[in-house]
Amino acid sequence: MNLQYERITNLCGALNLPFVAQGYGAAVQNAAKQEVAYSDFLEELLKTEMAGRKVRQQNTLTKMAGFPAIKTLEDFNYNFAKGVKKAQIEELAGLGFVPRTENIVLVGPSGVGKTHLAIALGYRAAQAGIKTRFTTAADLMLLLTTAYRQNNMKATLHRAIKAYRLMIIDEVGYVPMNREQANLFFQVIATLYEKSSVIVTSNLPFGQWDTTFAQDTTLTAALLDRLLHHAHVVPIAGESYRLKHQRQAGLIHPVIREQM
Numbered sequence: 048m049n050l051q052y053e054r055i056t057n058l059c060g061a062l063n064l065p066f067v068a069q070g071y072g073a074a075v076q077n078a079a080k081q082e083v084a085y086s087d088f089l090e091e092l093l094k095t096e097m098a099g100r101k102v103r104q105q106n107t108l109t110k111m112a113g114f115p116a117i118k119t120l121e122d123f124n125y126n127f128a129k130g131v132k133k134a135q136i137e138e139l140a141g142l143g144f145v146p147r148t149e150n151i152v153l154v155g156p157s158g159v160g161k162t163h164l165a166i167a168l169g170y171r172a173a174q175a176g177i178k179t180r181f182t183t184a185a186d187l188m189l190l191l192t193t194a195y196r197q198n199n200m201k202a203t204l205h206r207a208i209k210a211y212r213l214m215i216i217d218e219v220g221y222v223p224m225n226r227e228q229a230n231l232f233f234q235v236i237a238t239l240y241e242k243s244s245v246i247v248t249s250n251l252p253f254g255q256w257d258t259t260f261a262q263d264t265t266l267t268a269a270l271l272d273r274l275l276h277h278a279h280v281v282p283i284a285g286e287s288y289r290l291k292h293q294r295q296a297g298l299i300h301p302v303i304r305e306q307m
């Protein structure tokens with residue numbers, strides 16, 4: 048048994064250097080073979096620890112974000128998404144909007160890539176070390192109504208909303224909210240206003256948002272005011288990407304297509 052190996056492994060454990068422990072054996076052999084200077088060897092080993100920690104953090108943050116699937120900007124077909132300016136998305140992908148606590152609102156009909164872009168930007172953020180959370184409006188409502196009824200709103204807002212620097216709320220507008228839910232949703236947007244960034248996707252033009260928020264025009268106006276104050280609005284037009292192949296194969300009748 049190599050006792051020094053054991054001692055080094057134990058020291059790495061005590062000092063919380065898992066990637067040094069993992070990589071030092073190979074690094075020692077390599078350094079001996081190539082006659083590397085001691086300081087270069089140490090630098091390389093410390094770099095290994097840094098790189099390992101970074102990957103671990105990226106994986107943790109990506110898992111914590113709760114994306115339903117991983118979508119990337121590299122996979123996004125700009126030719127298909129009408130109205131999306133590649134330069135605008137690339138600028139947003141630089142993530143400057145997060146420290147500036149600006150929001151992004153992706154608006155357009157079903158299947159045009161709103162969720163794809165929201166996830167892709169969120170994934171970039173998680174990879175860059177930004178605490179991100181993806182949720183749908185329906186799931187958020189479930190969480191909030193449960194918390195409200197259990198008199199647990201403060202803790203829930205703290206744990207599930209304020210804890211994130213980037214909050215993605217998908218599918219606002221698909222499920223109409225009652226007055227209680229609309230008030231709770233407003234609380235989320237008000238809580239995050241100028242403190243964190245929000246990415247919202249919606250199938251509804253802003254003029255129709257009151258139909259989702261319990262027909263309450265005053266609350267909807269106050270909500271949009273906060274959401275859009277520092278926001279990048281990305282309107283997306285066109286037909287559903289989900290039906291692209293069926294359309295190409297002529298499986299969708301033109302009348303149905305017009306109704307979509």
Ligand SMILES: Nc1ncnc2c1ncn2[C@@H]1O[C@H](COP(=O)(O)OP(=O)(O)OP(=O)(O)O)[C@@H](O)[C@H]1O
Pocket residue numbers: 118122123124125127128155156157158159160161162163164218248250288289
């Ligand atoms: N321009 C695009 N390039 C590549 N893939 C796309 C594009 N647009 C949509 N998709 C793909 O099509 C599917 C549906 O897209 P997505 O869920 O983003 O649409 P959506 O606008 O959010 O629709 P909905 O409002 O119904 O939720 C996804 O698998 C997505 O990756």
